[in-house]
Amino acid sequence: xxxxxxxxxxxxxxxxxxxxxxxxxxxxxxxxxxxxxxxxxxxxxxxxxxxxxxxxxxxxxxxxxxxxxxxxxxxxxxxxxxxxxxxxxxxxxxxxxxxxxxxxxxxxxxxxxx
Amino acid sequence: xxxxxxxxxxxxxxxxxxxxxxxxxxxxxxxxxxxxxxxxxxxxxxxxxxxxxxxxxxxxxxxxxxxxxxxxxxxxxxxxxxxxxxxxxxxxxxxxxxxxxxxxxxxxxxxx
Numbered sequence: 001x002x003x004x005x006x007x008x009x010x011x012x013x014x015x016x017x018x019x020x021x022x023x024x025x026x027x028x029x030x031x032x033x034x035x036x037x038x039x040x041x042x043x044x045x046x047x048x049x050x051x052x053x054x055x056x057x058x059x060x061x062x063x064x065x066x067x068x069x070x071x072x073x074x075x076x077x078x079x080x081x082x083x084x085x086x087x088x089x090x091x092x093x094x095x096x097x098x099x100x101x102x103x104x105x106x107x108x109x110x111x112x113x114x
Numbered sequence: 115x116x117x118x119x120x121x122x123x124x125x126x127x128x129x130x131x132x133x134x135x136x137x138x139x140x141x142x143x144x145x146x147x148x149x150x151x152x153x154x155x156x157x158x159x160x161x162x163x164x165x166x167x168x169x170x171x172x173x174x175x176x177x178x179x180x181x182x183x184x185x186x187x188x189x190x191x192x193x194x195x196x197x198x199x200x201x202x203x204x205x206x207x208x209x210x211x212x213x214x215x216x217x218x219x220x221x222x223x224x225x226x
Contacts, residue, residue, distance in 0.1 A: 034213065041219070043217030043218050043219050049214075089156060101147075
């Protein structure tokens, strides 16, 4: 019940394409769903996050779609660029204790070809 | 701002050796975490701390120990290193009023 399942494991798109990464969870106590971006040799960095009271959140070219009833959320990258090539992790935080104990998905390696 | 600083960046250990991964943050964050990252497995929480003097186990604590004597420092101790501890280790910190974790650049550990 503490797992967050992420797919696909890897993704290749052409510049300008719209890669979509999906995540699913089981624990209904999760109430915070961030996405982290990681470049090679660096630590993950927060990209965008959503709480279950909204169904969509946009920040620039990045959009999270959230389906509470299906317990799924996804990341869409509009007009993808070669600089978006990185590993993306979805995550979820259980409960509202604010301890920040994130449960991460397995990660998706994205390559955007010029 | 330095943010979260981890040392060393790389280390090779022999089976049975011990070592400490250092982590320090200069953001006055109360919350600190140690994660390990293995290919295809995402990041797994080893230990975390909600403030100086308080630590607790995460998902994969076996073979590790931590301490939190100051707000800034959160070292991770590996006792009797095993090949299964070959991984990239990330330290992170978080402020009290945000969900955002700030990560260090990682420490790559190989146990041979």
